[in-house]
Each structure stands twice: as structure tokens, then as C-alpha cells.
Amino acid sequence: MPIKEADLARVRELPFLKAASEDTFRRLIQGAFLQRFPAGTTLLTEGDSVDFLYIVLDGTVELSGTWNDKETILALLGPLSTFILAAVVLDASALMSATTRDRSDILMISGETLRRVMHEDAAFSFAVSQELAGCYRGLVRSMKSQKLRGGIERLANYLITQRVRQGNAETITLPHEKRVLASLLGMTPENLSRAFASLADYGVVVNGPLVTIGRLVVLTRLAKPDALIDNHAPDDMRGRGKALLEAWPNQPERMTV
Amino acid sequence: MPIKEADLARVRELPFLKAASEDTFRRLIQGAFLQRFPAGTTLLTEGDSVDFLYIVLDGTVELSGTWNDKETILALLGPLSTFILAAVVLDASALMSATTRDRSDILMISGETLRRVMHEDAAFSFAVSQELAGCYRGLVRSMKSQKLRGGIERLANYLITQRVRQGNAETITLPHEKRVLASLLGMTPENLSRAFASLADYGVVVNGPLVTIGRLVVLTRLAKPDALIDNHAPDDMRGRGKALLEAWPNQPERMTV
């Protein structure tokens, strides 16, 4: 699948590629290729050695981990997210599996090339550090949410975050299947169902993938959102400006759970 | 407190500083200072803006997060660990609090200087990326452990990891108070106590801070350690060689919980 000019322009706007010199960018793109995958394709299995940096141009990718026949979703990535950057930088094997959830267009950049150009373009290298730092901080937030909050509270905060992202509409659309959301939030689908039921007392009405937050104040009092855990950066502020560089480094869809 | 030559030599061996040029290193050190803190000193509170990169030269530092009057320990750092690097790179505020557990000697490097020299020394910048990538992957491991395993399994794996670290001796010494360990492992002290009691059936004998693993095979069958979650890199292999750069990037004491 040929890489269109428009695609190039889009990825060029990614903070960590924006910082790259013309030459660096050209070299990164030269060995890159763009591929379309159907839903459900496994791009990478945990333990695999990693040869490419992946960039989601379209679709959704799920990052998951397994142990002892159990699986958990660690992140859900939408367009203009990169993934597996840490493994590429260290030339190490993947700690997570990556699977497409929808049909997805993925740009793949040679890891070897990436490491090489990093040694020659300090500004680019710095931007990669920022990208990684943002990923790290996203995970710290998730970890805090996971260890400090109960399931209902995690869900309540998820809903509030989605609400902000979706323009503060009273009714939001869940961007993923409920069982996927459950795994992301660290609970079983059954439990998520019950958690939604509990939230009825707080003005939350569920209708399939549509969730109406009737009394935001009440829900917020339960959720107790925290700037050091939750990341409410709205859609149209993502990926722009230093203040928000950290907020949604490269995973617009990654949820702080 | 003056910075001794011996201290400089030690930090120079840190992978991410080893990659720095003489000039870069000199500039980093010029504005740095070394300070001794008593046990229990708060170096940084979550939400604070971060002006320095911290390096533990001696002692122990605890990284913790709070929400709704609850607290959890996210990492425990021993000598030659850096911390708060991600916030420094992004010039963002801290997501975790940092507190000394023992009397500790801490080297503080100006964050502003660090960012500046990164723009001029690509090799150094790359090494910082590797450091951050290692931190990120450490957290991914923790997250998987937290979401996929139960408390007893987390403890069992912790013990096995410690055993490897402490030279495969049958009896290991817990490096921290049990209530601290409990928080790190994501459980209450009471529960940790009971978890230890359960492990008696698997040949684990506890005597204060001394833990004897009588039948490693039996314990291992319970723990099901996994190379993609647990990090068994022994003490004398830390911080050396590319293969292990990732393993214990900068937190020799950080536990994958």
C-alpha cells in the first residue's frame, strides 16, 4: 500500500516527528511502509522481537498482556498513536501484544533506522524522550487508578473523561465494546455491568453504547477526579503545545484506568 | 555537601551518563549538588513542579501516589537509581511523591541543564531515551502483575525475584518493612501477613525479616514467574550491557509487583 502525501503530512505533525529535521524525517520514511490490516489481526505477540515502530493512521489497536491464561487490555490506541516505541529504543522484545480491533492502516518505521537517526539528530532524540516520558506518565496514572480506586470509581472517572473528550455533551458514546472496556478498567464484564447499574443512583443512564450523565455534579462527587490521575485533555487539544505534549503523548485513545 | 570524586566516578557509570560526552557530563555536574537527607524527608510532593533530576547515591527513596486519603507505594529505589526523569524531560509536575526511607545521599541535577544538553548531545539524548524506555517497561510489568495476578502470586514472585537477586541463597532478607512491601504489592499489611501464612504450605518459612524458601520448585509452581512480567536480573548484572539495560534501567530496587 503506497504512502500518500497526505499521510506523510499527517504523521509529520506528530510531536516527535515534528521535531525531526527534514533529513531525519526523509530517512525514517524511506524504509517505512504502510499496511492495511483487517480487524482482529495480531500485529505483535508479547515476547516477539520488535523490528518496527508502529503508527496507527486509521483504525484501533489494542495492547494487551497475558499471564496464566488470563488476558488484560493495557491500552486502546486510535489514529495517530505510536506504539512499541520503548521496545524499539531498547531493541528489546515486546512486553505486550498488539491486535487490530477495527480495520486499520498502520505505518511501520524501521526500528534500526530509528535508533540510527536518533544518534545523529539530537532534537529528534529529545522529542522521542518526551514521547516516552509521556507514555511513562500515562502508565503511572493508570497504576494509581488501578491500585487506589475501586471498580465503580474507575468507571465513573472514565465516563467523566470521555464526556470531556466528547465535547461535554450530556450523552456520550462508548468508543469500545463493554467487555473491552471492562478489561481496560481491570474488571470482568459482569462486574462492569453491575458498576453501570450502581451508577444509576448517580444519574447515569445506559442505553447500549450510549451513556447519559444526567447529574454531572453528583457523579463527580463520587468519582473524585484528580489531575494527577485523570487526563481530561479534550480531543482538539491533543498533541499540541508543550503543556499538553505530556498529556496525550502518542495515544489519543489510551485511557487512564 | 561537597561532591567527592568517588561519587562522580560512580554516577559516571550509570548507563545514561556513561553515554554522555565529557563536556555534557561536566555541564551536568557543574550545576548539580549533593545533599544528605534524614529518613522520612519528603523530597517531592505529587503535583510539585520539578526542577531537578534526582539520583540516589546512598539510602532508599520511596515513590508513592495518593488519592482520596489513600496512599500506595509505586517503587522503592536504592543506590544509583534516578527518579522523576520523565517529569524533568517534559518540564511537567510530579505525578508521584518521593520520600527518603533511610538517611539518604541524593545528587540533584538541574532539569533545565539536562534538557539543554540533551539538545546538543545526541548520544546522551539517546541514552536518556533508553533510560525512560526501561522505566516504562518496568511499569508495564508492574501493571501486568497487578491486573493479572492475585496477592499471593504477587508475593510468591516477589520472593523468587529477591532470591535470585540475593544470590540464590535459601534464606533471603526482606529489604523493607512488611507494611511497605504490602503497599508495594498492592495489598494491606494484614493481607500480606495472611499471604505469608498461606505460603507455609509451599515451604516458605518467615522469621521476622528473614524468609526461607524451603522448596523453590513448589513455590515456583505456584508463582508461575514469567520473563515478560518478572525481572530476575541479579544484583551483579544490573546496569551493564545492552541486554540488561532495559532490565533494571535505573531502579535497582524497583520491584515488579
Added chain:
DNA sequence: TTCCAGCCTTGATCTATGTCAGGGACGATG
């Protein structure tokens, strides 16, 4: 020495969460 505070353990109890089983709604397919 005596006293006290902090740490750890233990038992009883409660709550949150997981597991299992059943059934309804919906959409794809024949």
C-alpha cells in the same frame, strides 16, 4: 527497669469482585 509506640499477627466480619449459569436482544447468515 518500666513504659510506650510502632510493627506485626490473628480472628471475626464485611465488602468487592470473580465465577457460573441462564436468558434476552441484536445482527449476520442461510
Added chain:
DNA sequence: CATCGTCCCTGACATAGATCAAGGCTGGAA
């Protein structure tokens, strides 16, 4: 249209984990 599969919800139950209360141990301070 009928059927099947998937997703989701719900109830009953089991288990893990948290909480509360009490008591033992130990090490430092008076």
C-alpha cells in the same frame, strides 16, 4: 423467516481482599 452466534445483563454463589479489634513482640525513652 429461522437460526445461530455474540454481546450483554442478571441472579446466585464463591472467593479474595479490606476492615475492625485485640493482643504480642520489640526497641527506644524516661
